[in-house]
Amino acid sequence: MERDYLILAHQYYDSSIRHLESEDDLRLSYAALDMRLAIEATIYKKCEMLGQFKEELPKNVWQPKPLLLRIEQLHPELNTKMKIAVAIAESDAPPSNESEWIQFPIDIKILGKDYGTLGGYVHMTTPHDLESVSYDKIRKKLAEIIERWAILVKSWHFTVTPRLVTNNACKSCGTRLLYSEDFIIQRKTIRCLSQDCGAEYKINQKLELEYLSAFEIPCMHCSNVMDVHKSQIGKYIDQVVIGKQPSLILECPVCAGKTKGFVGISYESKPHGKI
Incomplete structure (x- = not known):
């Protein structure tokens, strides 16, 4: 039923x-x-x-x-x-x-x-x-x-047909980005709808999406620079905390070459007088 x-x-x-x-x-x-x-x-x-x-x-x-x-x-x-x-x-x-x-x-x-x-x-x-x-x-x-x-x-029985933008793909996971045009007007942060991604984009002065990458990694096979979002490395942090050193492999969208990287934590020494 x-x-x-x-x-x-x-x-x-x-x-x-x-x-x-x-x-x-x-x-x-x-x-x-x-x-x-x-x-x-x-x-x-x-x-x-x-x-x-x-x-x-x-x-x-x-x-x-x-x-x-x-x-x-x-x-x-x-x-x-x-x-x-x-x-x-x-x-x-x-x-x-x-x-x-x-x-x-x-x-x-x-x-x-x-x-x-x-x-x-x-x-x-x-x-x-x-x-x-x-x-x-x-x-x-x-x-x-x-x-x-x-x-x-x-x-709630009233419904408004959203004016959606659907022609962009997420740079982090490749999923189609889906958001309302009103989000652009309001300059709100756009998020990838994928549960396993969550990459974020801000609206710049030209009303275009700007990928909020955590850091950039150069491709080992060409001159392209790959953006890495925090969601791509977040799942490895727990492994680092327990003493492991996980690796991640990034595939270049330009040449399809693969670059291997490692995730770690850098500890800074405490300044004198600090506890």
Whole structure:
């Protein structure tokens, strides 16, 4: 049976309300858990609404916060204070009275923050906080989050076709870069959507992508200089810390020659008088 994420979100929302309205403080953790599930389902629904571009998202990225970052890169308008306004008029002209318009906020950034807050309520209270925990404050905060979600979700059946740029490939992993033209206008950092990469690009004065490389390595076979992003060497750092010296092989995009390098850590001596 096909399940709709938005329907599931409303079901978990209703369940969260029932837990919250009970007078049992122990059920507050269930209210928080159900609301987290409602937020997860809401974010998954927005991913489905990306249409053909949802296939560009890595299959191994499912956590809400990383998904929100990727959705924002495709729909930056969803991370603003912009609202969608709808009005019903009897004439051809739109109503001039603001009170006749129904406004729907579409800012999704708050979902990530609320999701993290709710996570603090689904675990056992630590011994340090056990005596000072206030269930009234928790109940009030849960009510705020639930109300905020109920308002936000009303706008989620509205969808805007993103103006995407898709003709660039990541210099780090070769994956197609996918981002909205609005990201260029806003001069935001572009990130590779691949879970295993995460290479970053800034927008320069000419409104062009500029690769943020960690360092450069000359090709051993030609005059080309290869950019190395921090994500390419990050996975080797743990090996270095335990005393190993891992190597990496870079393939030149110009001559296809391979250059072998090693990853290490340089320790500087402490200045005199410093501990």
